[in-house]
Amino acid sequence: xxxxxxxNDELLMGYAAGILPEAFSMVAATHVSLCDDCRARxxxxxxxxxxxxxxxxxxxxxxxxxxxxRSVEQPARKRRQGVMPGPLxxxxxxxxxxxxxxxxxxxVRQAILPTSRSASARLxxxxxxxxxxxxxxxxxxxxxxxQGAFRDSEDRFGVGDLxxxxxxxxHIPVAEAGADCICLAATDAxxxxxxxxxxxxxxxxxx
Amino acid sequence: xxxxAFKSAVALSGATVTQQExxxxxxxxxxxxxxxxxxxxxxxxxxxxRVKYFLMKAGSTAxxxxxxxxxxxxxxxxxxxxxxxxxxxxxxxxxxxxxNRRIDVARRDRRPEPEExxxxxxxxxxxxxVYAAAEETRALSAALSELPEKQRALIQRAYYxxxxxxxxxxxxxxxxxxxxxxxxxxxxKLRLKLSETS
Numbered sequence: 001x002x003x004x005x006x007x008n009d010e011l012l013m014g015y016a017a018g019i020l021p022e023a024f025s026m027v028a029a030t031h032v033s034l035c036d037d038c039r040a041r042x043x044x045x046x047x048x049x050x051x052x053x054x055x056x057x058x059x060x061x062x063x064x065x066x067x068x069x070r071s072v073e074q075p076a077r078k079r080r081q082g083v084m085p086g087p088l089x090x091x092x093x094x095x096x097x098x099x100x101x102x103x104x105x106x107x108v109r110q111a112i113l114p115t116s117r118s119a120s121a122r123l124x125x126x127x128x129x130x131x132x133x134x135x136x137x138x139x140x141x142x143x144x145x146x147q148g149a150f151r152d153s154e155d156r157f158g159v160g161d162l163x164x165x166x167x168x169x170x171h172i173p174v175a176e177a178g179a180d181c182i183c184l185a186a187t188d189a190x191x192x193x194x195x196x197x198x199x200x201x202x203x204x205x206x207x
Numbered sequence: 208x209x210x211x212a213f214k215s216a217v218a219l220s221g222a223t224v225t226q227q228e229x230x231x232x233x234x235x236x237x238x239x240x241x242x243x244x245x246x247x248x249x250x251x252x253x254x255x256x257r258v259k260y261f262l263m264k265a266g267s268t269a270x271x272x273x274x275x276x277x278x279x280x281x282x283x284x285x286x287x288x289x290x291x292x293x294x295x296x297x298x299x300x301x302x303x304x305x306x307n308r309r310i311d312v313a314r315r316d317r318r319p320e321p322e323e324x325x326x327x328x329x330x331x332x333x334x335x336x337v338y339a340a341a342e343e344t345r346a347l348s349a350a351l352s353e354l355p356e357k358q359r360a361l362i363q364r365a366y367y368x369x370x371x372x373x374x375x376x377x378x379x380x381x382x383x384x385x386x387x388x389x390x391x392x393x394x395x396k397l398r399l400k401l402s403e404t405s
Binding site for chain 1: 256
């Protein structure tokens with residue numbers, strides 16, 4: 001897989017440190033599942049955490065015997081199912097067929113994934129050749145391609161590619177001809193649509 | 208070549224090792240492969256107080272930090288099979304477990320994990336890779352201690368969970384460039400490793 005658009009250093013460090021909103025961590029975990037390059041960069045940022053861990057000590061009250069007497073739970077990580085990387089399988093509760101889509105019109109569908117409220121995450125299904133309404137962003141929007149590809153004013157984004165859109169980007173993503181496009185999108189602010197119709201629908205569809 | 212002999216050879220060849228440091232990876236491998244309680248005791252003695260300090264810095268009270276540090280070290284014992292010394296130093300690996308415990312305690316934002324790689328538990332790990340992973344943490348510790356106080360404090364706050372991701376992006380004093388130059392070598396090694404195995 002040729003991935004061209006990656007996590008940036010701020011997101012990698014934030015993910016390594018564990019300070020991202022859940023929806024952004026979901027995107028980071030999914031991209032790293034697809035991208036060996038970012039997996040290696042993440043390991044380096046986690047090594048910074050290892051260095052920070054060596055910075056100081058606080059005396060323990062209980063010793064190693066108390067520790068060995070404890071049992072801890074270890075939930076197993078999910079594996080990829082079809083186009084869905086492991087982290088998303090966990091949220092969806094299965095593969096693509098388990099996604100509970102809601103129509104947004106024009107064949108476009110979305111499914112909100114349950115996360116903390118600090119940011120929202122959803123799966124988007126865009127039929128080949130269809131455009132998502134022109135929208136800008138109040139905050140940051142991360143869009144990760146899981147199937148197919150889309151183009152906007154910035155570039156082409158294929159499977160594994162991550163678009164990081166800030167406030168300045170006003171764009172019309174168009175799904176390429178060929179396979180329908182499925183994306184994971186996360187944002188820490190409501191999207192801003194130029195046309196009044198989608199804006200009225202926004203509270204209903206939570207986009 | 209046994210790990211200790213490899214290290215001595217590196218030291219004699221005039222490389223960066225100037226003092227004998229405890230071989231945490233070697234102890235962790237004894238825990239992993241032989242369930243060696245004495246080795247775990249030594250690891251506990253070093254890392255449990257560091258995990259407790261880390262969790263207190265992250266905002267936990269001393270009793271909660273004590274309890275969670277015990278959980279973290281119990282996880283180190285229970286998940287020892289997942290320790291791969293060519294991918295991370297013991298400090299780095301324990302940091303990731305402590306980070307996850309900190310996130311559980313905060314009960315705000317979950318942190319989903321990437322898929323596991325399938326190349327865990329190679330029979331004969333390359334001792335040079337093991338050494339490189341441990342050395343990387345030492346080099347990063349040295350790099351951290353050389354940073355100006357303000358920058359160092361920012362890095363610490365981020366890893367203690369006391370800095371938001373938007374603050375990372377906005378914070379011009381954050382020495383991401385400095386860190387990047389320090390970890391470039393480690394990155395190259397990790398990339399090589401990943402391309403060999405995937």
